[in-house]
Amino acid sequence: MPATIDDVAALAGVSTATVSRALRGLPNVAVATREKVQRAADLLDYVADPAASALAAGRTATLGLVVPGMGRWAHARMLEVVQDRAGAAGYDVLPVTLASAAAREFFLTRHPFRRRVDGLVVAEVPLDGAELLRLGEGRPVAAIGLDAPEVDTVVADDARGIAEATTHLLSLGHVDIAFIGGGSSDARLVAPAARRSAFTSTLATAGIEEVVHRVVESQASSTGGAAALSLLLDEVDPPTAVIVASDEMALGAMEVARSRGLDLPGDLSVVGVDDQPVAQFVGLTTVHRDVARMAARACDWVLERLDGSDVPARHEVVATSLVKRGSTAPPRTR
Amino acid sequence: MPATIDDVAALAGVSTATVSRALRGLPNVAVATREKVQRAADLLDYVADPAASALAAGRTATLGLVVPGMGRWAHARMLEVVQDRAGAAGYDVLPVTLASAAAREFFLTRHPFRRRVDGLVVAEVPLDGAELLRLGEGRPVAAIGLDAPEVDTVVADDARGIAEATTHLLSLGHVDIAFIGGGSSDARLVAPAARRSAFTSTLATAGIEEVVHRVVESQASSTGGAAALSLLLDEVDPPTAVIVASDEMALGAMEVARSRGLDLPGDLSVVGVDDQPVAQFVGLTTVHRDVARMAARACDWVLERLDGSDVPARHEVVATSLVKRGSTAPPRTR
DNA sequence: GTGAAAGCGCTAACAA
């Protein structure tokens, strides 16, 4: 059996309260006492039982991270970042995957996070402000990619990035551009709608009357991207350029184009979103999103509130930028 | 304040012991009583405090997952799979990243998992049998990609896959083949050494005297792959084919080759390892590893032991297979 | 089938 606080107290010749104070670095402990306790703890290889601490203190020292899954690079990266920041502050992070509406409903009604985490960051899971508050049950919540005045939020400036991408394609001379959305047209996610409207309004304000454009929706996976582009290529007059809602989808789209014998970027320019490491290595032009920064912000905000900060909800927009690579070029004149 | 077991007991008109039994589905509870308790719990939106349960029962209902990081696709996927299996059995999963030797040392000596998880799966973190046992402290441990007779292990048949890949290149007519390893030549990881020796011995037994080959080591990232290939291409007589220890590294290598004006696969054939989804979309020939299966096995084994099973340590080798795609072709005759 | 009661190992007043 592992040593308990009583063992340490006995060995150090002090009370358990003193051991608790000394080991947690609380003030009002004599230096000599603290050292004595520390030695005893080391000797016994003592580690406080997190469950007992949590029960007594009412804090679990863990943060919840709610994501739609680990399949997308961005979400895995967010976990890394949150683990890092939270870990430095002494918190564990408990990730949870909420992919389906059923899973979300279960979480909202059965409260598996109740008394299990001290605060949570929710990333790109379609939940509105009221739902986030319900999820939080009084604990600090920060959301990534969601629009909720009630809690801290950080979102990427997707609109700006897509507008840039659209302008880029127009300036290359494309007049027939398509947009492939990431499926989840759920209004609670800010990115999908922002991207779509940035695309259409940029084309509209470009003032080029003869620009042809179309918007299709598909699943946010490489398969989804492939399927959507297939549809577009089947049309009588396929687009010469396409903006795709994520790098994963863009890769799927590129593969379909190649397998149909298209020359990239000659026959088709492709733009993605995220700028995951792979994008660089396949030469994909993409809208860079600072995923690490978003995750760090959200995590830090939760930590701050856990530390007693009680400011009104903050909302940050993180800049995006278009990274031009080889997957975009002027359209081949037919 | 959330409802406690006492609230439920009072509302249902029974003792807390009965509530505890009823809600956990234990036997020896009258049907009527169970329903009454369930109704009270629902009404009060009651959820048992995990900390209190853990303290009282001595079980945390959470599994630890130790990985070198979330950056590689394979590890993110393993987390997904373990979350899935463990979740179905009522366990949370607490992932922990152990990248540096310092972090491993900290974990081994400070026991942050003590009383925090009931069992753990360790994936591709360089730890030997004794260290795994230390980490486990009596709890069930399953390891992925490690060689430890003391605990359950599951490894991919990397040797087989690399041998197949090598044979494939030889049969295409390559006589100058290089191997780029994943850096961690740590003997506690089985894959690196297995791959290297499979490569060299396959070439040796091929009996082709004039085959030129070299082995270099680099970091297990796209940057690492790029750097290693750069070195090889700088040599007077660069290889016509290269086997790279992961898909990420392979992508980096491909990018370097292209940026030097090489035609792929004409001037250089590339083979990766893992077969992550992206590999398909960039047409990368690669050694498929059934990551999901390995994770599921490891997780299930831990769960079984938690369930009381006490069989001797099991060791499974999961088959690999070469997936041929466009990144490999006969060498261009110079 | 159900209840009473004794902890699980720690933290946090409150005293001293």
Added chain:
DNA sequence: TTGTTAGCGCTTTCAC
């Protein structure tokens, strides 16, 4: 500065 003493909210014998 340190010790005493209640709990924190459950689970689990052991009676009944």
